[in-house]
Amino acid sequence: MFAPVYLDHNATTPLDARVLEAMLPFLKERYGNASSRHEYGRAARAAIDTARQQVAAAVGAHPTEVIFTSGGSEANNLFIKGAAACLKPGTVGVSAIEHPCVREPARELTRQGWQLHEIAVDKEGRLDAIDYAAALAAPLRLVSVMLANNETGVLQDIPALAEKARGAKAWFHTDAVQALGKVKVDFRGLGVNALTVSAHKICGPKGAAALVLNKRIELKPLISGGGQERNLRSGTENVAAIVGFGAACELAVARLDEDAARLERLRDELEAGLARLGATVFSRNAARLPNTVFFAMPDIDGETLVAQLDRAGFAVASGSACSSASPEPSHTLLAMGVEAETARSAVRVSLGRGNTDEDVLRFLQTLGEMIGKLKKMAALAV
Amino acid sequence: MFAPVYLDHNATTPLDARVLEAMLPFLKERYGNASSRHEYGRAARAAIDTARQQVAAAVGAHPTEVIFTSGGSEANNLFIKGAAACLKPGTVGVSAIEHPCVREPARELTRQGWQLHEIAVDKEGRLDAIDYAAALAAPLRLVSVMLANNETGVLQDIPALAEKARGAKAWFHTDAVQALGKVKVDFRGLGVNALTVSAHKICGPKGAAALVLNKRIELKPLISGGGQERNLRSGTENVAAIVGFGAACELAVARLDEDAARLERLRDELEAGLARLGATVFSRNAARLPNTVFFAMPDIDGETLVAQLDRAGFAVASGSACSSASPEPSHTLLAMGVEAETARSAVRVSLGRGNTDEDVLRFLQTLGEMIGKLKKMAALAV
Numbered sequence: 001m002f003a004p005v006y007l008d009h010n011a012t013t014p015l016d017a018r019v020l021e022a023m024l025p026f027l028k029e030r031y032g033n034a035s036s037r038h039e040y041g042r043a044a045r046a047a048i049d050t051a052r053q054q055v056a057a058a059v060g061a062h063p064t065e066v067i068f069t070s071g072g073s074e075a076n077n078l079f080i081k082g083a084a085a086c087l088k089p090g091t092v093g094v095s096a097i098e099h100p101c102v103r104e105p106a107r108e109l110t111r112q113g114w115q116l117h118e119i120a121v122d123k124e125g126r127l128d129a130i131d132y133a134a135a136l137a138a139p140l141r142l143v144s145v146m147l148a149n150n151e152t153g154v155l156q157d158i159p160a161l162a163e164k165a166r167g168a169k170a171w172f173h174t175d176a177v178q179a180l181g182k183v184k185v186d187f188r189g190l191g192v193n194a195l196t197v198s199a200h201k202i203c204g205p206k207g208a209a210a211l212v213l214n215k216r217i218e219l220k221p222l223i224s225g226g227g228q229e230r231n232l233r234s235g236t237e238n239v240a241a242i243v244g245f246g247a248a249c250e251l252a253v254a255r256l257d258e259d260a261a262r263l264e265r266l267r268d269e270l271e272a273g274l275a276r277l278g279a280t281v282f283s284r285n286a287a288r289l290p291n292t293v294f295f296a297m298p299d300i301d302g303e304t305l306v307a308q309l310d311r312a313g314f315a316v317a318s319g320s321a322c323s324s325a326s327p328e329p330s331h332t333l334l335a336m337g338v339e340a341e342t343a344r345s346a347v348r349v350s351l352g353r354g355n356t357d358e359d360v361l362r363f364l365q366t367l368g369e370m371i372g373k374l375k376k377m378a379a380l381a382v
Numbered sequence: 383m384f385a386p387v388y389l390d391h392n393a394t395t396p397l398d399a400r401v402l403e404a405m406l407p408f409l410k411e412r413y414g415n416a417s418s419r420h421e422y423g424r425a426a427r428a429a430i431d432t433a434r435q436q437v438a439a440a441v442g443a444h445p446t447e448v449i450f451t452s453g454g455s456e457a458n459n460l461f462i463k464g465a466a467a468c469l470k471p472g473t474v475g476v477s478a479i480e481h482p483c484v485r486e487p488a489r490e491l492t493r494q495g496w497q498l499h500e501i502a503v504d505k506e507g508r509l510d511a512i513d514y515a516a517a518l519a520a521p522l523r524l525v526s527v528m529l530a531n532n533e534t535g536v537l538q539d540i541p542a543l544a545e546k547a548r549g550a551k552a553w554f555h556t557d558a559v560q561a562l563g564k565v566k567v568d569f570r571g572l573g574v575n576a577l578t579v580s581a582h583k584i585c586g587p588k589g590a591a592a593l594v595l596n597k598r599i600e601l602k603p604l605i606s607g608g609g610q611e612r613n614l615r616s617g618t619e620n621v622a623a624i625v626g627f628g629a630a631c632e633l634a635v636a637r638l639d640e641d642a643a644r645l646e647r648l649r650d651e652l653e654a655g656l657a658r659l660g661a662t663v664f665s666r667n668a669a670r671l672p673n674t675v676f677f678a679m680p681d682i683d684g685e686t687l688v689a690q691l692d693r694a695g696f697a698v699a700s701g702s703a704c705s706s707a708s709p710e711p712s713h714t715l716l717a718m719g720v721e722a723e724t725a726r727s728a729v730r731v732s733l734g735r736g737n738t739d740e741d742v743l744r745f746l747q748t749l750g751e752m753i754g755k756l757k758k759m760a761a762l763a764v
Binding site: 011027033072076206238 | 385386388390393394395396397402405409410411413414415417418419420421422423452453454455456458459481482483484486487490582587588589604605606607608609616617618619620621622623685688689691692697698699700
């Protein structure tokens with residue numbers, strides 16, 4: 001039976017049954033290419049239009065500001081590379097804790113005459129105000145700071161950061177992939193020029209995401225061709241995934257208050273239990289997502305713990321999912337000044353809609369037993 | 383009842399029920415992120431590995447040569463832009479009848495110091511040997527010629543073209559999106575460095591395609607980040623779509639001989655009927671795909687005919703689906719030297735697995751009646 005307890009919702013989420021229901025007609029009889037000028041094509045186009053409205057409504061944007069892409073990594077690359085291609089080389093600033101799909105494109109710009117400023121964070125993982133001011137004075141042309149970190153769940157004060165960027169005439173982007181569905185995401189309220197959201201982090205399908213972009217910003221496309229998405233993202237639209245994204249957005253917004261309150265309660269239970277087991281919870285003093293707990297058990301290797309929890313029927317992460325093929329400790333923790341040894345102990349639990357009180361209780365119980373055994377083994381090995 | 387006769391398979395195809403069956407577990411309980419190091423992640427990774435083998439087998443490549451992307455447009459852009467970024471600027475050659483997702487990236491290179499040579503075709507739509515030789519002498523660094531044209535279905539002699547490119551040390555890519563599932567596609571036999579194939583043209587899902595790439599070629603990614611797909615295409619893999627792509631490849635290969643023979647028979651019936659109605663069939667003297675008929679009824683506007691056929695319950699295309707939002711006549715026909723007026727009459731019928739003899743008979747009957755009425759109206763209007 002394939003059903004370990006899933007506690008890795010920041011990596012990806014199960015598709016909500018209602019979202020799959022909304023997608024199925026587009027995987028069956030409504031299979032048209034949205035560019036086709038016949039009944040099948042029009043049905044596909046209408047469905048994309050509806051999804052665009054749903055996504056726009058979820059983030060308080062206008063539907064014409066929504067550019068569908070195949071995923072969050074594509075949307076983040078599109079902003080960084082696409083905006084840079086329209087600007088004279090200058091300084092690009094990204095926080096030191098960005099996802100690799102923001103940091104890597106920013107680093108690549110340095111081969112085209114750009115300067116990169118990786119903006120420091122404090123020990124809780126919040127952007128360092130002094131280093132941000134230094135970056136702004138560079139002068140900064142492009143800046144990307146994530147709304148919520150995928151590992152610690154730490155929320156940045158985007159409205160304040162974006163306002164400063166406006167003063168410096170820099171284009172400000174925020175990766176809101178981890179925030180949507182967990183906290184309110186409001187495009188106008190944030191005051192950003194662009195933000196990224198993704199379907200598969202909010203119980204929608206893999207294969208659809210959006211760059212939400214205001215009209216002040218000019219971009220060159222990564223993928224050119226047929227001219228879809230206002231010429232900013234060519235290619236036959238993944239209709240079913242886009243429809244699923246729209247449905248998932250509608251659900252996420254409708255359930256936000258309820259989900260967030262419930263997840264926060266489970267999270268607090270989990271953290272209380274972890275404290276009893278002697279764990280360190282990272283960024284505990286910062287404003288954070290309600291579902292994310294990034295912790296370390298002293299002297300226990302995170303990878304080992306993740307592997308043992310997997311065998312015991314609990315799916316959790318050590319680093320961020322995308323980089324967990326590499327053995328290096330979390331760059332987020334290192335940027336926060338956490339010692340490499342402690343960072344190597346890090347384990348991430350990210351809760352989701354399907355998790356229950358019992359999941360948390362069983363997880364804590366299993367973890368407690370596991371730690372007892374690991375410590376005994378370590379003692380024997382000495 | 384939503385069921386016009388679908389005769390637009392070069393735009394997109396219905397998802398085969400067996401392909402959807404293969405995908406569903408990954409839209410339900412097997413929802414893991416393939417980068418996650420737990421049971422859910424391993425199940426996703428194993429499914430992608432299997433699909434990679436299926437896609438590789440379908441085109442006679444090694445699984446490590448398969449780079450999954452979100453679609454054919456992305457794969458074509460990845461080759462053109464990604465290869466150019468690793469080369470000194472020189473000449474890029476693409477046929478004058480390429481899909482916009484090849485022509486546009488090639489045109490964009492001219493802003494980075496590249497010369498573009500659009501290689502001419504003859505009146506049947508076959509590459510012009512003399513102009514190709516001129517391009518090779520440029521000297522050419524990069525060349526992309528499609529295996530089968532999306533509008534006329536014309537097949538190019540890729541093995542011969544690729545051999546000449548090898549002699550000139552140019553990197554040769556072919557867009558085989560329209561060829562797969564309709565004619566044999568053999569990566570080694572074609573002798574190309576890279577080829578593009580896409581799932582949704584072979585009764586697979588939208589959202590998955592591949593750039594098949596030999597190890598001689600170096601590429602820079604369009605989408606950088608987590609390092610997926612050998613660092614050539616970062617981003618959480620669309621597991622369900624990739625699984626569907628693999629299943630669709632396996633089916634397409636298994637059914638190739640049977641499908642091709644049946645489609646060719648239907649196509650010949652259709653063309654015989656069109657000839658009786660006075661139609662001109664483009665590229666009739668060239669080697670073509672077995673499913674594609676691109677024709678014009680003299681003095682009848684193609685857009686009008688497509689719209690009337692749509693109302694009568696037949697889904698066909700006027701230009702290629704991706705560019706059918708623009709009113710310009712087909713660039714493929716113009717490149718073949720067809721007069722703009724005749725090109726404006728063009729209608730494309732592209733048959734698929736689900737079409738029957740009855741579909742063709744009913745289509746011809748409806749078209750005949752329609753033409754009679756349109757001619758009567760035209761006579762009254764004079």
